[in-house]
Amino acid sequence: MTALARGKRPAVWRGVRSAFALVTTAAPGSFAAYIATGLLLAAVPVASAWATKFLVDGLLDRRSVGDLLVSGAVVAGTGVGLAVLPGFSAYCAKELQRRTRLSAHRRVAEVVNSFSGLAYFESPKMADRIRMARDSAGSASLEVVESGTNAIRSLITSAGFAGSLFALRPALAALVFVGSLPAVLMEARIHRRQVRNMWLLTPVHRKESFYSELLTGPRAAKEIRLFRAGAFVAGRAAGQIAKANTVARRLDGTVLRYELVAESITAVITTAGLAWVAMDVWRGTLSVGDLTLLLAAITATQGALASLFNDTARGYGALLHFQAYLDLRETPDDIPACPAPVPVRPLRDGIRIEDVWFRYHADQDWLLRGVTLDIPAGRTTALVGVNGAGKSTLIKLLCRLYEPCEGRILWDGVDIREFTPEAYRARLSAVFxxxxxxxxxxxxxxxxxxxxxxxxxxxxxxxxxNAGIHDEITRLSAGYDTMLSLMFHQDDTQAEDRNGHTLSGGQWQRLALARAILQEDSDVLLLDEPSSRLDPAADRRLRTMLHSLRRGRTTLLISHRLHSIRDADSIAVIEEGRVTETGTHDELTERGGTYAELVAMQSDVLNLREPDLA
Incomplete structure (x- = not known):
């Protein structure tokens, strides 16, 4: 939650420094050019207005040709500047935007990749924060810089014209300033509301994106058409859009009311000031040149003051938005770091899970309830249990994607919390x-x-x-270089002429297995239902291959296909988060417990007896 959502203002200068640091380091040359152009754009209108005054007065007073040429040259030069500088400034701003977006992406990715566990990625609240940070890091930081630069530019312009007004009519300068105050109050309130709406609408936009992707992408296309659910999903997306529109409509109504009041007040004051100046010219107390300067000064001062306050309010709103990135950057890792980590040695004795308790949240039931299990090095240990027994959760803990709530996991007697997650995971490979x-x-x-x-x-x-997928890959159009996607084209010159490729469920599973066994030097191989999508023939080939790969390697295998684990060195049965049985296939079958019942049920269904794999 940002400082705004906590009801506190962000550390303004800290936010400004961070935003400017992000932008300036991303594109220092473009930033310098943008600032220089902005300063010139601030000074040129004032110089143009004064040069125009001197030129008009010189013409009416029939001054020397030299004086007229100087004034005319300044008017012409400032005119060229006003024509050329905005385009150059826009170019610099676009280059800043491109480079800042890339730099911000890298910084957000660096922060997100620093989170070692899964807790933040399985939290709706954190999903909102990450999305806000991703959106704000580049756009909001650049908006802080642009609004700050524009505010300085407007301050210089308004100061120059206000000085001109004060030199000719001090009271008129005060009148113009007072006339700008309603717009100031309006902009400040509007920008606070806009940032508040961003936080309110972030989860709404995430849901709308989810439903829209379901409707238009390949992920759910089959089921949506089979179950005729297209209108339902489209309706859900439309509902989120309507919810966002309602919030935006309320804000737009507020903006309209504020603008009507503020602009009416400004118009009345401006009209009064112009009438005052016209009367002075009619009386002869002001020259025609003074009139041209005052007309330009009144309009420019009001515009510059309005821009100054608008940019200040916009910058403050951008800071509130940018705070989401700063908050994300300061979010601690969900896996606490060990102050003095020790190196991870190759596994010699084994892994011991010791009285481990775990649940995802304090208000939820325990998924693991005092699990104790030994996984000897160089042997295959299998986990068996019904759905929801806690097997996959145990895999997450072994990968240190979550920390046990109670108990510990030991690697050759060393608590894995004494390792850095990166060094520890380098010793593991897995198929989830x-x-x-x-x-x-x-x-x-x-x-x-x-x-x-x-x-x-x-x-x-x-x-x-080794995963049994090589032959299928080589038969694809570009072999191992074939893009496996129905969403993206191949990255080559014939991209638009090629359709995407995809694989069957079993082929994808073998590809995932190849990904796991690519890490040939890992100490531990974790296999969570590695053959769940395979047909019987492919399953048998995979078991033969895995039997060879597992030889001499520490393996933890989870499978509901009990014939796939019967050759494991040890089998553990998990029921309701507890290990209730351990032993070999033969020992557990003879014991007549839960494992024997599961074997009997599968044997009744299949009426098959699998031979042992030698």
């Missing part, structure tokens, strides 16, 4: 039950499992062969 189907090439889908191997074609192909 909900593995990702990346919209990348086939080779990149495998190589992302070990980034330093992305350019190692031999290693990637070896992993593909």
């Amino acid at each position: 039950q909900d593995f990702v189907e990346y919209d990348l090439t086939a080779g990149e889908n495998i190589g992302i499992g070990r980034l330093e191997a992305l350019g190692d074609t031999a290693a990637i192909e070896r992993a593909g062969r």
Whole structure:
């Protein structure tokens, strides 16, 4: 939650410094050119107005040609400046925008990647914060800089013209200033409301994007058409848009009311000032040149003051928006860092899960209730249990994506919390039950499992062969360089002429397995339902391959297909978050407990007896 949502103002100068630092480091040359152009644009109108006054008075008073040429040259020069400088300023601003957007993306990505666990990524509240930070880091920081620069520019312009007014008619200067105050109050209130609306609408926009993606993307296209749910999903998206429109409409109504009042007051004061100046010219107390200067000064001063206060209010609103990025940057890691981490040694004895309790939130039930389990090094340990027993949760804890609420996990007797998450995870490789189907090439889908191997074609192909997916990949149009996506084209000159490629569920699963086994030097292999999408023939081939890969390697295997785990060195049964049985397949079958019942049920269904894998 930002400083605004907490009811406190952000540390203004800290926010300004951070925003300017982000923009200036992203594009120092463009920033310097933008500032210089802004200063020139601030001074040129004042110089033009005074030069016009002297030129008009000189013509009426029939002054020397030299004086007229000087005044005329200044008028012409300032005219050229007013014609050329805005375009150059706009170019600099666009270059600043491009470079700042890239720099902000990198900074937000750096912050997000610094979160070691999953807690923030499975929190709606944090999802809103990350989205606000992503949107605000580039746009809001640049808006702070632009509004600050424009405010300084307006201050210089208004000061120059106000000085002109004060020199000719001091009371008129005060009148113009008072006439600008209603617009000041209006802009301040409007920008506060706008930032508040951003926070209110962030979850609304996220939901609208979700429903729109369901409606237009391939992810849910089959089910939406089969179940004739298109109108339902479209209606949900429209409902979120309507909700956002209601909030925006209320704000627009408020803006309209403020503007009507403020602009009416300003118009009355301006008209009174012009009438006053006209009377002075009629009486002869002011020259025609003075009249041209005062007319320009009244209009320009009001415009500059309005811009000054508008930019100040806009900058403050941008600071409130930018605070989302600052808050994200200061968010601590959800996995507490060890003050004195120790190096992770290769696993020799094994992993011990010791009286581990876990739940995601304090108001939820325990998912793991005092789990104690030994995973010997170089052996295969299997986990068995019904859905919701806590098996996949235990995998997350072993990967240190969450910390146990109670208990500990030991790596050769050392609590894994004494390691850095990066060093510890370098010792692990895994196939998750909900593995990702990346919209990348086939080779990149495998190589992302070990980034330093992305350019190692031999290693990637070896992993593909070991996972039994190599032949299918080589039959694709570009082999391992084929884009596996229905959303994006191949990155080549014939991109627009090529349709996307995708894989079957079983092929994707074998690709995910290749990604895991690419990390050949990992100590531990975690397999969560690695064959759930495979047909019987592919399942058998995979089991034969895994039997070879697991030999001499520490493996934790989860599977509902009990024939896939019968050759494990040890099997643990988890029920309602507790380990209730451990032993080999034969031991547990003879014991006649839960495992024996599960085996009997699957045997009745399949009426098959799988031979042991030698």
